[in-house]
Amino acid sequence: xxxxxxxxxxxxxxxxxxxxxxxxxxxxxxxxxxxxxxxxxxxxxxxxxxxxxxxxxxxxxxxxxxxxxxxxxxxxxxxxxxxxxxxxxxxxxxxxxxxxxxxxxxxxxxxxxxxxxxxxxxxxxxxxxxxxxxxxxxxxxxxxxxxxxxxxxxxxxxxxxxxxxxxxxxxxxxxxxxxxxxxxxxxxxxxxxxxxxxxxxxxxxxxxxxxxxxxxxxxxxxxxxxxxxxxxxxxxxxxxxxxxxxxxxxxxxxxxxxxxxxxxxxxxxxxxxxxxxxxxxxxxxxxxxxxxxx
Numbered sequence: 372x373x374x375x376x377x378x379x380x381x382x383x384x385x386x387x388x389x390x391x392x393x394x395x396x397x398x399x400x401x402x403x404x405x406x407x408x409x410x411x412x413x414x415x416x417x418x419x420x421x422x423x424x425x426x427x428x429x430x431x432x433x434x435x436x437x438x439x440x441x442x443x444x445x446x447x448x449x450x451x452x453x454x455x456x457x458x459x460x461x462x463x464x465x466x467x468x469x470x471x472x473x474x475x476x477x478x479x480x481x482x483x484x485x486x487x488x489x490x491x492x493x494x495x496x497x498x499x500x501x502x503x504x505x506x507x508x509x510x511x512x513x514x515x516x517x518x519x520x521x522x523x524x525x526x527x528x529x530x531x532x533x534x535x536x537x538x539x540x541x542x543x544x545x546x547x548x549x550x551x552x553x554x555x556x557x558x559x560x561x562x563x564x565x566x567x568x569x570x571x572x573x574x575x576x577x578x579x580x581x582x583x584x585x586x587x588x589x590x591x592x593x594x595x596x597x598x599x600x601x602x603x604x605x606x607x608x609x610x611x612x613x614x615x616x617x618x619x620x621x622x623x624x625x626x627x628x629x630x631x632x633x634x635x636x637x638x639x640x641x642x643x644x645x646x647x648x649x650x651x652x653x654x655x656x657x658x659x660x661x662x663x664x665x
Contacts, residue, residue, distance in 0.1 A: 381481050383409060412443075416469070528605075538580050562599045
């Protein structure tokens with residue numbers, strides 16, 4: 372008798388009903404092109420020093436999950452009608468622990484989470500929860516900037532500079548383009564003739580990733596920007612597009628001095644929808660921490 376493999380969902384973690392529709396829509400785009408399903412999770416935190424630590428997880432969910440259950444219900448209500456959607460409450464020592472538990476239990480294909488800009492200074496690059504997921508989630512991870520959402524999408528900017536994270540960036544760019552009948556504009560920056568050749572290779576590789584990603588054929592465009600300033604080139608290009616999708620790159624420790632990375636800087640200077648993509652393939656083979664980058 373044949374063995375039927377367990378479906379691997381697109382997991383989306385929600386903690387605020389105001390953010391649910393934006394994140395669930397992106398998860399739905401990814402699920403749609405793979406004929407997959409979306410699983411919405413909300414986490415109830417149970418720190419060691421919390422009164423909740425005296426209760427079992429089942430008791431917490433049964434008796435103290437009112438707000439979290441409402442968030443799940445609201446998120447399910449705004450989910451796309453053309454994809455299968457399930458939901459679950461998770462209890463964890465922290466939000467990150469709960470999300471990582473859900474990823475492991477469901478063998479998720481990808482995880483979609485939201486990131487909201489904070490004005491306060493911190494050692495965390497994107498916030499402690501997101502930073503931990505970037506380091507540990509063993510699946511493709513998509514971090515979407517909350518609050519800036521395109522009403523309609525005609526064009527998606529995909530800045531590339533090589534690396535393993537171009538694949539998931541291309542996948543979500545193609546998935547969003549497929550739903551909106553939009554074009555993906557592959558973009559790279561070159562400061563010299565030698566750099567131009569490298570940029571052409573990066574663009575060719577990204578175009579291959581777009582073609583190989585699940586989903587129907589989409590329109591692709593490409594551009595090499597001549598100049599030394601990567602950030603300036605992307606900011607200038609962003610004004611002609613509705614969504615920006617960055618890959619991630621391997622870096623050293625997550626230090627405050629690196630907060631001024633290209634996507635972080637671009638985010639502060641554009642009102643476009645921004646997503647950061649990080650490949651799950653790198654987690655098992657790379658011990659170094661990861662930072663969002665071009």
